[in-house]
Amino acid sequence: MKRIALCFGTLFLGVLFFSVWTLVSGPVDVPFSKLLDSLMSPDSSMVSRILWELRIPRVAAAVLAGMSLAVSGLCLQTVFRNPLCGPFVLGISSGASFGVALALLAGISIGHFGTLGAASVGALVVTLVIIAFASRFSQSSVLLVAGLLLGYFIDALVSLLIAGAEGESLQVYVAWGFGSFGRLTLDGIWVFALAVAVGLLPVVLSMRYLNSAHLGDEFVRGLGIQVGRSRLCVLVGSSILAGAATAFCGPVAFIGIAVPHLSYLMFRTTNHRVLLPGSALCGSLLALVAGVFPQWIPLNAVLSVVGVPVILYVLVRGARQGRSL
Amino acid sequence: MNSADELLQVENLLFGYPGREPFTSAFDFELHGGEVVALMGENGCGKSTLLKTFAGLLSPRGGTVLLCGRTVSAARSADRMSDRERARLVALVRMGVAPPARMTVREFVSLGRTPYSGILDGRSAEDEKCIFDAMDLLDVSRFADRAIAELSDGERSRVFLAQAVAREVRVLLLDEPNAFLDIPRSHALFRTLRSLAHDRNMGIVVSTHSLEYAERYSDRIAVLDSGTIRVAPASNARAEGLFGWTGEF
Numbered sequence: 032m033k034r035i036a037l038c039f040g041t042l043f044l045g046v047l048f049f050s051v052w053t054l055v056s057g058p059v060d061v062p063f064s065k066l067l068d069s070l071m072s073p074d075s076s077m078v079s080r081i082l083w084e085l086r087i088p089r090v091a092a093a094v095l096a097g098m099s100l101a102v103s104g105l106c107l108q109t110v111f112r113n114p115l116c117g118p119f120v121l122g123i124s125s126g127a128s129f130g131v132a133l134a135l136l137a138g139i140s141i142g143h144f145g146t147l148g149a150a151s152v153g154a155l156v157v158t159l160v161i162i163a164f165a166s167r168f169s170q171s172s173v174l175l176v177a178g179l180l181l182g183y184f185i186d187a188l189v190s191l192l193i194a195g196a197e198g199e200s201l202q203v204y205v206a207w208g209f210g211s212f213g214r215l216t217l218d219g220i221w222v223f224a225l226a227v228a229v230g231l232l233p234v235v236l237s238m239r240y241l242n243s244a245h246l247g248d249e250f251v252r253g254l255g256i257q258v259g260r261s262r263l264c265v266l267v268g269s270s271i272l273a274g275a276a277t278a279f280c281g282p283v284a285f286i287g288i289a290v291p292h293l294s295y296l297m298f299r300t301t302n303h304r305v306l307l308p309g310s311a312l313c314g315s316l317l318a319l320v321a322g323v324f325p326q327w328i329p330l331n332a333v334l335s336v337v338g339v340p341v342i343l344y345v346l347v348r349g350a351r352q353g354r355s356l
Numbered sequence: 357m358n359s360a361d362e363l364l365q366v367e368n369l370l371f372g373y374p375g376r377e378p379f380t381s382a383f384d385f386e387l388h389g390g391e392v393v394a395l396m397g398e399n400g401c402g403k404s405t406l407l408k409t410f411a412g413l414l415s416p417r418g419g420t421v422l423l424c425g426r427t428v429s430a431a432r433s434a435d436r437m438s439d440r441e442r443a444r445l446v447a448l449v450r451m452g453v454a455p456p457a458r459m460t461v462r463e464f465v466s467l468g469r470t471p472y473s474g475i476l477d478g479r480s481a482e483d484e485k486c487i488f489d490a491m492d493l494l495d496v497s498r499f500a501d502r503a504i505a506e507l508s509d510g511e512r513s514r515v516f517l518a519q520a521v522a523r524e525v526r527v528l529l530l531d532e533p534n535a536f537l538d539i540p541r542s543h544a545l546f547r548t549l550r551s552l553a554h555d556r557n558m559g560i561v562v563s564t565h566s567l568e569y570a571e572r573y574s575d576r577i578a579v580l581d582s583g584t585i586r587v588a589p590a591s592n593a594r595a596e597g598l599f600g601w602t603g604e605f
Contacts, residue, residue: 112456238477243467245456252413255443255471301459304477 056214082125102312104287117288118273122182126157209329370418395568398582443471471601
């Protein structure tokens with residue numbers, strides 16, 4: 032218990048530290064004294080506007096996206112009993128990309144919501160297809176393969192759109208694909224937060240399933256848990272979380288697949304009552320750390336170039352100590 | 357034994373998988389508190405399927421399965437008990453289940469309290485006591501924080517039993533629990549089953565291929581053979597020709 036409390040405390044302090052760092056540092060440095068003033072009583076000064084219009088949405092985007100992708104990845108790894116699963120595996124991210132590709136490359140706009148609306152609709156459509164699959168097929172492996180194939184199919188459609196795209200729109204699409212925490216607006220924070228809350232709810236309510244899912248459907252049913260309904264809840268929640276993060280920040284790779292492993296190595300438990308909040312905090316921290324790099328460096332490049340060696344080191348070290356995946 | 361002791365009652369049961377022939381003709385069967393019944397038969401005769409049907413994980417093809425007087429079935433029906441109620445009364449222990457490499461003994465035994473937990477799957481002080489007692493009873497406390505994957509087969513079989521004991525079920529069903537155990541550990545396991553049945557008034561059905569353990573540790577022996585089920589007291593099973601299917605008698 033002490034270890035778990037210590038890990039939570041460390042992660043929380045880390046999130047707090049990097050949130051403040053993100054707020055005060057950048058092309059225009061914000062003194063710490065001014066930070067508190069501007070947060071408590073916003074005014075029309077440049078510092079206040081930078082904080083409220085740029086940096087607070089950036090912090091919120093990193094925290095919410097990191098949390099969403101990490102929880103989504105943990106849930107999918109648990110449901111499919113596969114440590115290589117992540118939010119991208121079910122094609123949700125591909126769906127969002129397809130929506131954006133339709134809007135940017137083919138000029139098929141979705142109302143007046145622009146890229147965000149297109150990504151949301153794309154992710155939602157794929158989510159609905161997955162839910163339809165999940166309610167028809169009880170085997171996790173069938174669902175996993177179907178999700179992968181769906182992702183490949185959508186990626187192929189996107190590449191067709193890319194092949195016929197014009198230079199300028201292609202550039203905008205490629206920039207979207209780099210992923211960024213800088214697209215969220217102050218007004219959008221509440222929508223993103225609401226989407227995250229809606230996605231987390233069915234996941235949290237399926238805690239009994241998540242804690243036993245690793246042992247197989249028959250074992251879970253033996254514990255008195257309704258497998259089909261619980262799995263559907265977790266998949267819906269995971270899809271909403273991954274879809275929301277992709278819609279608001281673009282396809283952010285790596286967090287969803289790596290954070291659940293980091294979280295386990297820190298907390299050393301399979302109890303999702305610990306792993307879920309642990310992964311959420313760990314994901315937020317990783318996203319915030321990636322966000323402090325200069326904005327001209329693509330977010331996905333930062334996450335992969337800096338993150339992969341660190342995660343590999345941690346995993347190899349864990350495996351040597353008998354704490355393998 | 358009177359009818360009040362009947363934990364599991366089966367009437368006109370036909371069991372098997374949908375779309376296939378039932379394994380046996382319809383039969384009746386009762387399991388009493390404090391009793392150990394050995395379930396025997398050739399590979400593929402339907403022992404595991406019958407245990408799943410007793411556990412409510414597979415719907416009967418015909419007839420009824422009553423658990424403590426209430427209908428148990430995998431299919432939805434108005435009078436059937438809820439999945440949670442079922443899980444508090446019966447546990448099917450299969451040693452072939454592969455726990456995740458990361459799961460510790462304590463975490464696995466703790467899953468036994470899932471049928472009693474709230475929506476957030478917390479554990480009360482009472483749950484913790486049940487988990488502690490179960491681990492103590494099965495002598496697995498000393499490696500409670502080790503990963504199950506690191507345990508020997510004998511240790512693992514005790515952990516699986518501890519999980520079912522923590523559940524405080526009335527009926528315990530075991531599918532070939534000594535399949536991976538050596539002779540001393542098999543004897544130890546069956547002695548544990550006997551004392552569980554006696555001390556906790558549990559009804560236990562255990563499938564096994566060993567005539568020796570069946571005769572020595574069970575009260576009755578049930579044999580699935582040639583589309584029928586025959587049941588006899590363990591002391592009379594040999595005389596009544598229940599072991600003809602083995603080819604030795």
